[in-house]
Amino acid sequence: MIENPTGSSVAPNGVNAALAKKNIQDVVIRFAGNSQDGIQSIGGFLARLGGRTEKDVMTYMTIPATISGGPSIFQVRLGTGDVLSAGDDVDILVAFYQHSFNDHINSLRDGGVLLYDSDNVQPDPNQKRYRAVGIPITSMTVEAIGGTAKDKGKNMFVLGLVARMFDLDVPKLETMLQGYYKGKNEDVIRSVLGAFHAGYGYDVGKVADTFQFTPAIAKSETKKVVTDGNQAIAYGALVAGVRFGAGYPITPWSSIMEILRVELPKYGGIFVQTEDELAAIAMACGGSYAGYLSLTGTSGPGISLKSEAIGWAIMAEMPVVIIDVSRGGPSTGLPTNVEQSDLNICVYGSHGDAPRIVLAPASVEDCFYTTIEAVNLAREYSCPAFVVSDQALATRVETWDMPDFAKLCQNIDPKLEPRGPNYKPYENTADGIARHAPPGTRMLDGKYPIVTGLEHDESGHPASRPANHVMMTTKRRRKLQVLAAKLPKAQVFGPPEGNVLLVGWGSTEGPIREAVERARAAGESVSSLHLRYISPLQPGIEEIFDGFNHVFVVEINDEGLYGLGQLAMLLRARFADKKIRGINKTDGLPFKVREILAGMNEKLKTPVQ
Amino acid sequence: MIAEANAPVRPKYTKKELVADHPTWCPGCGDFSILSIYFKMMEKRQIPHESITSIAGIGCSSRFPYFVNAHGAHFLHGRGVPFATGVSLIRPDLHVFMFGGDGDAFSIGGNHLNHAARKNIKMTYVIMDNFVYGLTKKQTSPTSPLGFKSKTDPWGAIDQPINPMKQLIAGGATFIARSHSHLPNHVMEMFEAAMDHDGFSVIEVLSECTEFYPGAFDAANPRKGGVFTLVPKDHDVTDEVAAYKLAMESFPGTFGVYYKVSRPTKNALEANLIREAKSKANNASPAELLQKTFDRFA
Numbered sequence A: 001m002i003e004n005p006t007g008s009s010v011a012p013n014g015v016n017a018a019l020a021k022k023n024i025q026d027v028v029i030r031f032a033g034n035s036q037d038g039i040q041s042i043g044g045f046l047a048r049l050g051g052r053t054e055k056d057v058m059t060y061m062t063i064p065a066t067i068s069g070g071p072s073i074f075q076v077r078l079g080t081g082d083v084l085s086a087g088d089d090v091d092i093l094v095a096f097y098q099h100s101f102n103d104h105i106n107s108l109r110d111g112g113v114l115l116y117d118s119d120n121v122q123p124d125p126n127q128k129r130y131r132a133v134g135i136p137i138t139s140m141t142v143e144a145i146g147g148t149a150k151d152k153g154k155n156m157f158v159l160g161l162v163a164r165m166f167d168l169d170v171p172k173l174e175t176m177l178q179g180y181y182k183g184k185n186e187d188v189i190r191s192v193l194g195a196f197h198a199g200y201g202y203d204v205g206k207v208a209d210t211f212q213f214t215p216a217i218a219k220s221e222t223k224k225v226v227t228d229g230n231q232a233i234a235y236g237a238l239v240a241g242v243r244f245g246a247g248y249p250i251t252p253w254s255s256i257m258e259i260l261r262v263e264l265p266k267y268g269g270i271f272v273q274t275e276d277e278l279a280a281i282a283m284a285c286g287g288s289y290a291g292y293l294s295l296t297g298t299s300g301p302g303i304s305l306k307s308e309a310i311g312w313a314i315m316a317e318m319p320v321v322i323i324d325v326s327r328g329g330p331s332t333g334l335p336t337n338v339e340q341s342d343l344n345i346c347v348y349g350s351h352g353d354a355p356r357i358v359l360a361p362a363s364v365e366d367c368f369y370t371t372i373e374a375v376n377l378a379r380e381y382s383c384p385a386f387v388v389s390d391q392a393l394a395t396r397v398e399t400w401d402m403p404d405f406a407k408l409c410q411n412i413d414p415k416l417e418p419r420g421p422n423y424k425p426y427e428n429t430a431d432g433i434a435r436h437a438p439p440g441t442r443m444l445d446g447k448y449p450i451v452t453g454l455e456h457d458e459s460g461h462p463a464s465r466p467a468n469h470v471m472m473t474t475k476r477r478r479k480l481q482v483l484a485a486k487l488p489k490a491q492v493f494g495p496p497e498g499n500v501l502l503v504g505w506g507s508t509e510g511p512i513r514e515a516v517e518r519a520r521a522a523g524e525s526v527s528s529l530h531l532r533y534i535s536p537l538q539p540g541i542e543e544i545f546d547g548f549n550h551v552f553v554v555e556i557n558d559e560g561l562y563g564l565g566q567l568a569m570l571l572r573a574r575f576a577d578k579k580i581r582g583i584n585k586t587d588g589l590p591f592k593v594r595e596i597l598a599g600m601n602e603k604l605k606t607p608v609q
Numbered sequence B: 001m002i003a004e005a006n007a008p009v010r011p012k013y014t015k016k017e018l019v020a021d022h023p024t025w026c027p028g029c030g031d032f033s034i035l036s037i038y039f040k041m042m043e044k045r046q047i048p049h050e051s052i053t054s055i056a057g058i059g060c061s062s063r064f065p066y067f068v069n070a071h072g073a074h075f076l077h078g079r080g081v082p083f084a085t086g087v088s089l090i091r092p093d094l095h096v097f098m099f100g101g102d103g104d105a106f107s108i109g110g111n112h113l114n115h116a117a118r119k120n121i122k123m124t125y126v127i128m129d130n131f132v133y134g135l136t137k138k139q140t141s142p143t144s145p146l147g148f149k150s151k152t153d154p155w156g157a158i159d160q161p162i163n164p165m166k167q168l169i170a171g172g173a174t175f176i177a178r179s180h181s182h183l184p185n186h187v188m189e190m191f192e193a194a195m196d197h198d199g200f201s202v203i204e205v206l207s208e209c210t211e212f213y214p215g216a217f218d219a220a221n222p223r224k225g226g227v228f229t230l231v232p233k234d235h236d237v238t239d240e241v242a243a244y245k246l247a248m249e250s251f252p253g254t255f256g257v258y259y260k261v262s263r264p265t266k267n268a269l270e271a272n273l274i275r276e277a278k279s280k281a282n283n284a285s286p287a288e289l290l291q292k293t294f295d296r297f298a
């Protein structure tokens, strides 16, 4: 919690401090319960409220792999400034059950507040580390909305409690609740509001501190939206003009295909739930071949299954967009945890020399724009393009600027104008890019093209001549070198020269930036570089590396046999620079700022060798 | 989706214009006659040349698209059906033909076959069944009869073979026929019937691999002293149990249409969903739809 120095002058928020109303800029709240308690919806409402007022939000959510109950948490950080990470430590822990308390009490910072359901939780009465506030959440909810609601409504009670504690905009919350439950029967809405008001009516100020957010420092006037990363990807695809896709359910990718399945018909498109991931990518290749750039997606295990067809798309030079919402691996691994261990399979997966485009969004907003860019690059370079997201981005809720749809919406339907004469789909042009004539296209010279996964000549006929394979392998690689030269130059966050450069990709951007800010505030010379283009790499990276004594690649994956994570290995291979080293972890959780700084200080103890 | 286009007025094409590379099949391979019937049928039907789409998996038979001068795709072993499904669903204006072998259809691609069948995807699938893996040079295939000596079963195949007809009936295909490449007129008749069927139409054509399984289908070839028996005239093609009974007959069995029913295609059902969704949304433009959705996220 960042307390506002200009705020009210009360004692620091310690265990024995007097109760007061405090001004704050930023708070981290973790709700811990079971998934059926609707923990996610408390977090979702707070996030949305944050987005509708001047607060920024970032959330962190874990859901159990088994859906029928089980531990679940939602962590939300509300702040009036720029919120970069979900927060290292928790200011307020709300514990619904004893196991919630046991599992999460260590995340509560010293001097923090534990709000627990005194009907279910027995905290340690002798501890002095935090302030424990017991509230009979279960029985008060039952009292408010009736006995049948034993497991339901507690989330709304807690939402009311939090609204009171943080002086949140109650009319806005009520409108949101009513909007959300619109269409449900009257009883449900009455129970929801009943529980909420019971929570709000509880005079929490008598037992704990209450807070007030200091007004935001001049923020932009742009309208904001609140979504999670998967929504951003799904709608990004629709904006980009994608009208056909296919997929097979797997956590945490599924919600993207659920959205596309429901939305696409309105746009005249189709999303197919296939029998497996092999069929999904085959269907997407078929859709793209038919002239409609198609999308498929999955999580780790599904990428393994799709790998053969990815090679086909590279060989046939067929554009297709592949979303990988990665999770912990290998195999079924950790289905509901974050890990950045799919980089290798996305960059290299498939047999043979198979170069492709790989992009990694860094935030929820970036999920949206990266998906649009992946569609455009796939089409422009006639090549599969990956969007590598992860479980943390998929479930993270963020506030971002309302996109300008009139400007962004694209129509990429095929044109089918006659081609030729002398049209060759795989002509060995300077840029090396294939230009397909989808079926339905009349060929003026009467010669029709075949697309194929066999090595082929310029017309698409199978050809295994040695010189031809050399030419075509070069062509498929050359087009990505043409792309690399056109990519925007890499940009450093912080000064362009210094002691340490932290390099990251994907969902770790926020915590890495916060680490840079914290380190710089402490007088250390640290900058960062976040790579969005993983394959091909963008220009300017080497010059940036030259400006630093140390380059640490921060990744949520294993340091591997040689002390280098997956991106670190790629960068080492590319730049042959010994100062590139890794800061890695594999606990299945997002990086904490503190962990990054500790990893950095640890690495600095051993010299580059 | 591109709507079904009216064929532009233009001179008729002949078989000659449909011929591409000379097939790389072995002399005498049964697949030749299937190819020439495909040409003959196209010539007869005069489907706009650019709308013919031949798609295949991997195998000797799957080389088919290269030999047809029309749009085509050579995809992966066993995955041609889902690829063709993608083409069929998004492009109702095209005639989608899928070609492949027994290994492609019933082994590596077996699961896809069932799902395309139950979803009733509009396409015509010609399975060129030679009871052996041709391209990879004589391994046991899922349709190899018990006792067939291959490189992987030199002592004779010991695994129960698949019965393609039973498999297709159980899978839910809405048009199922069986033919023999040595009887071109019959193949032509089946091709045309399959093509006219609105749904997932499959023909298993026994097509001899002269290289690795010569004589496999002689028992049904009158020129080799066999008997070619047609499906009885009184067979009810809408009777699933009757179709099973035909499928249960011992080799070489009967030839013709085993099963044919009318059930909405996924193509039509998806088109319905689109129509309904669009009218419910008052045919709003993509930008309007997105703005409305995002206003809810605001």
Ligand SMILES: Cc1ncc(C[n+]2csc(CCOP(=O)(O)OP(=O)(O)O)c2C)c(N)n1
Pocket: B058, B059, B060, B061, B062, B077, B100, B101, B102, B103, B104, B105, B128, B130, B132, B133, B134, B135, B136, B141
């Ligand atoms: C994933 C994969 N596995 C194996 C192969 C090798 N392979 C190519 S064709 C084939 C079998 C062909 O038999 P069939 O489908 O009956 O076609 P035929 O050659 O007999 O016409 C095999 C095993 C391959 N191309 N891809």
Ligand code: SF4
Pocket: B024, B025, B026, B028, B029, B030, B031, B060, B061, B130, B134, B135, B208, B209, B210, B211, B212
């Ligand atoms: S190996 Fe058999 S199936 Fe293949 S081309 Fe030769 S005869 Fe035909």
Ligand SMILES: [Mg+2]
Pocket: B059, B101, B102, B103, B128, B129, B130, B131, B132, B133, B134, B141
């Ligand atoms: Mg075969």
